Structures are given as C-alpha cells and as structure tokens.
Amino acid sequence: MWFASPADVRDRLAAADYLSDDSIATSVFLAGALGKPLLAEGPAGVGKTQLAKAVSAATGAALVRLQCYEGLDEARALYEWNYKKQLLRIQAGGGEGWDAAHDDIFTEEFLLERPLLRAIRAETPTVLLIDEIDKADVEVEGLLLEVLSDYQVTIPELGTITATRRPYVVLTSNASRELSEALKRRCLYLHLSYPTPERERDIVLTQVPGIEADLAERLARTVATMRALELKKSPSIAETIDWANTLLALGRTELDEATMDATLGVVLKHASDQTRTRKELGL
C-alpha cells in the first residue's frame, strides 16, 4: 500500500515540498491503490517530473528513471547481454564444450540491467519514472505495454521475470504527439496544467524561501494574466520560480512596470511573446 487516502497523499507530498490539489492527490492515490501506471501530461515546466520525484521522496522509495529520446530501443530501456564479457568468457573457457559455454554465458552475470528491468526486479519499493514518453518512437510504447500491464519482462534465454513488488510507475508526456490508445487505456490519466494563482503563490512561497507573501501573490497574478494572452509559450511554474528568484536577487520588493520590463526575459523566451506582452500590459 503506497498511500492511505488522497488526504494522506496531500500531506506527505507537501512534506516533500510538492503542493498538490484535489485531482493530483486523488490520481496519485489511485495509482498506488489500483496498481496502475500514472500518465501525467501537460505543458513543459508544470512539475510532471517533479511529481514522480516527490512521490519517491514521500514514500522513501528508490527512484528509477528512464529518460526517453528518439531512437531509444530495447537494449537501452529493458536489458542487454554484455557481449564483450561473453566473448571473453568463451575465449577463457578454452576447449570447453558448447553446452557448458551456452549455459554459462546466458546467466545473470552477463546480463546488463536497464531501467525497466531494474524496476521490475527491485526488492525494495521503487518508483519508476518514464520521462517524456512522447519523445520516444511508437515502438517503445508497444514495448511498454507488457511491462506496464503485467509488470513482467520476457527474456528468451532466462524466461519471464515477474515483479515481486510492483513498482509505482509514473509516465510523463509533453503531448508533442498523441500517445496510442492502448497505452492510455492502461494508465490513469492526469492532466497537469498551469495552477490557479492561489496555488502558484503557495508554490512560490515554498520553493523560494525569503520572498514576501505580497510579492509572491502579485507574481502569481501577473503570470496568470500573461498566460491569458495568446503567447507562443506561456510561462510555466518553473519560470515563475525563476522570476521570483531573480527579483529576490535584485532586491526588488515591488513588481512594477519598470522591474517587469527589465526582467521579462526570465519568463518569456520568444521575442514575439515579449513584444506582445509589452504591448498588452503597457510596459
């Protein structure tokens, strides 16, 4: 059992410096209670990866991370035979017969564990983070189906390895492509979006110690206003926090037009977005 109730999730995540809301707390709780993977989708910088880290910190479980990228394959995600070592073993074996060598080189000693296999075989509670699954090729999703629905991995030479302890699985996606229906069906879905100004203020207060509550409030409200403009890339929570740190470093206690104009580059990374914001907000 990972968590006792959504309220328990809320408290323990808060202790790990992650502020959740109703839907986050319930989804995180359900993923543990039903033993299903949790798919967190949303724009960059809203704390998807951070959520997995917080779950691992809150439950004291080890974190195993699989970073997805274009061209990720089975050998990088699941397992690989240590080919060089196998060669050495065969050469060192001298005149040994085929059967003996064969039985020996496909054993534990020559197996290179990759994140998925490591998480399945772990004896202690483990959080498996499959990060940015949308960056991986479509075939990787197929590979994940067996792992995520039955928590088992089949290695032809060794047989099927089933998890003794189900890992807590979190997948994250930036929605840069549509994930397959089959994968989505096996997961609980959590859409992480930009937080309400109230929650964002609280996040800034926890993440940036030393900032005044009043300034945090104004930052959160201003960022919420900026998100309502039609921008190419809306500022994320991570950027709000950067902004708070910037203001703190500059020793500003007030967010006025001049300050905002000078530090706009911290939150907006497109020239056209900056122009637009300057115009709309009258900087």
Added chain:
Amino acid sequence: MSLLDRHVGFVRALREAGLPVSPAEGLDAARALLVVDLAERESLRAAYAATLVKRPSYRPGFDALFDLWFPAATTAPHALPDPEDLRDPRAGAPGADLSEGADLGTAALPELRDRLAELLLDAEGMDAFARAMVERFGRQDASPGRQNWFSYPVLRALSPETLIARLLAEVLAGRERGGLAEKVARRRIGDNIRRFEEAVATDVRRRIAEESGIERIARSAVRPPLEQVDFLRITRADLARLRREVHPLARRLAARLTVRNRTGHRGRLDFRRTVRASLSSGGVPLAVFNRPRRPHRPELVVLCDVSDSVASFAHFTLLLTYALREQFAKVRAFGFVDTVDEITRFFTPGADVAEAMTRMAAEADMVRFGRTNYGHAFERFAERYGDAVGPKTSLLILGDARSNYQPPALETLRGLVREARHAHWLNPEPVSQWDTGDSLASAYGAVVPMRECRNVVQLAAFIEDLT
C-alpha cells in the same frame, strides 16, 4: 438510484456525449469507487476523470455531465428520495443549505451585490452562493406544480459586470489607473465573473435535471470538444482557444508526419544502425536498416476566401499551414473577397499571430465591392500571380464556394489546376448544404476535388494526406 446504476448511467451518458470510454476503463472507474471516499465529491470527480478522461479536450464535457449525475446539492422538496445519493456533505446537508438559504433568500439586493463583490475577489464559497441566487431569482413558474429555471434573470438581477469599476477602485486603492496593476486586477475579476456565470449555469442545469430527468438536459449541456467544433458556428472565445492550440496541434501533426517519413523501407543503407544492431548478434548483421526516403515536401499555394462568412475557417487554416511551414518547401498565401492580394508577408517567422490577422485585414487589398466573387478573384489571381502555380505546387483553395450568383470563371480555374501538381478545395460547409442557394460546390468540385472540412479533426486528416 443505486450507486451501480448511477455509475453505469454516467458512463453511458459520457459515451453518448462522444467520449470514448472502453469497458475496461469503466471497470477501472468502478474499482476506483471502492477505494475513494464517496462523500468527498472532488475526490470522486478526480477519480472518474483519472480513469475515464484521457484527453484534455474532453474535460469540459465530462465536468458538465458529472455535475448532473453527481450534483453538489439537491433541492429540498424535490430531493431524490434515495438515501444512497451522493452529496457534498458541506454544501448538500439540509442544515447548511437552510441557514445560508434563509439569509440569502431574504437579504436585500444591494447586500447580495456586496456579497457577490466579495466573492469576485476571493472565490471561496462561490458555488453555494450561486445555488442560493438561482433559488431566489432563477425560477419561473411554467404551470401549477411545475417550474422552469433560467440563468439569465439571475445574472440580470445581480449584474456582476457593473461591479467591475467599484472593485477595481477597491483593489487598486489609489494606485494609478491604466497600468499593469489594473490589467492584472481586471483579469482576476473577469475570471471570477465567468466562474460565477458557470456556477449559475451548472445549478440551473441541475434543477432542470431534477424537474425533467437527467437525460433530457444532458444532450444540450455538453458542447463538443474543441477539435470537433464546427468552423462556421465557432464563437469568438472558441476561436481564441483554437488559436492557442495552433502550435501544439502543428507540433503533433509534424511529429506524426516525421514518424511516417522515417519508417520508409526503401532508401540507402543506414550503416550506423545496422552495425549497432549487429552487436547483439556477434557482429553478424542479421537485421539491415535503411535510411528513410527523402521526405516529399510540396510547395504550397493557399488561396483563401477571407470574407466574413468563412473568415474564422480561413484564419485558422492559414495559421496552421504557417505553423507547419517546415513541412513544406515553400508556402505562399493569397487572400480574396472579390479581388486578390498576396498575404504571405504578414506571416513572417516569429510574427505575432493576432497582430498578423489585424494587419492583414487592414493593409491587404482584397476587397473591391465587399461581396464575395470567386470568379473575379480567380481571374485576377491567374493574371497577377499566375506564375506562383507551377509543376511542383500543391494548390489549396479554402472557401464555401458561395459566389453571390456571379460568373464562376471555371475555365480560368481549370487552367490553374492544370498548371499545378495537385489541387484541393476545402469547404467548411457540411456536404448536405452544398449546391443550396448561391453555392457552386458541384460546379467547382468538378474542376478541383472538393473536401468537406468542418472541424479541426477533418483539417488535420487532410494535412496528413497532403504531405
């Protein structure tokens, strides 16, 4: 109604509203019901959302239906008699509702407006207030023993919009007007007004559902997800939301197109991948990988009707083609109402979307008399920009083919189509309305293959076929 019936009914209603809920997902939701606290309504909502709603665009429809099937409160005299009924313990308990209801039910209008003003700054307790206000202002007796509920009289009585000036003065507290602080405050109040309107509408729907059954109201309560909204019936708010979706959509489309290009089986040997794969078989290249074929990147010429009737369709399609311009060797765009002008220059890389649209409307020379004339536009196009269409070009025409009974200039169009490598016509009208009134759909359709393109789903499917 037992919990199981309610669950099954809710899942069926979701399917009817167009959400793809598989039986396996329904079972997951049922399992989730066993472990969450049913008295915590927001938890219950989140549990259903996590198991059944796997796409953000389905979320608004889901929320509307959830509010109908699992209402936050029940009206006392009409209460569903079932004790198992799920209620929010705080707002739904008769005691709480009565004490607050008595106060809000008798208070004078100015006091209510004061209360609303407070809520517009801090939304805590907004839902309960909205419920009390619907109870007080939203009722209209239809016939003895029956009543109708409307949100309009509630909003008229309280008129939240007229509170803005007062609230602004309060929040700004002497700071100068017109600056950043005012913009931020305005935004916050505006958001809360919309939240209040939404709460009133939700409660009105709930009361109608109590009067005449959930099924009746469910159909009208749920709007289709954004990507299925009809271009011709789109509201301004939806268009703004769509514009914000252009870049994510373009990114998704581009990703899908690259994937498709990559999985080509012909082409030159991919040495690196082949050798990498051969390592696991002792250096023997058992599997051979090929490089993907060179992607086919057409030149695109977009000729679009920008008159009012189809403007939102043209705008969105233009934005999308420009967001996708890396997928094409070259994109040129021309706009027309009754004469034609090149509008490529307004869409430089990095240009601001909304501004490009306003500049285009103001500066481009596309209007002569202001009534759409396809025939004249095609003739002018062939005359002035005929060289834009060549053997590598895909010609894309956007419009409803409604030409105000003007001559169609079919021959000119046929000439253009002959020059181009491919030609397509996207018509935002449903096929059933083609050829009605002044529509020349079939006449033009005989020259250029015409496709119905009413929503984002159809548009995305078309673009995928195009490249």
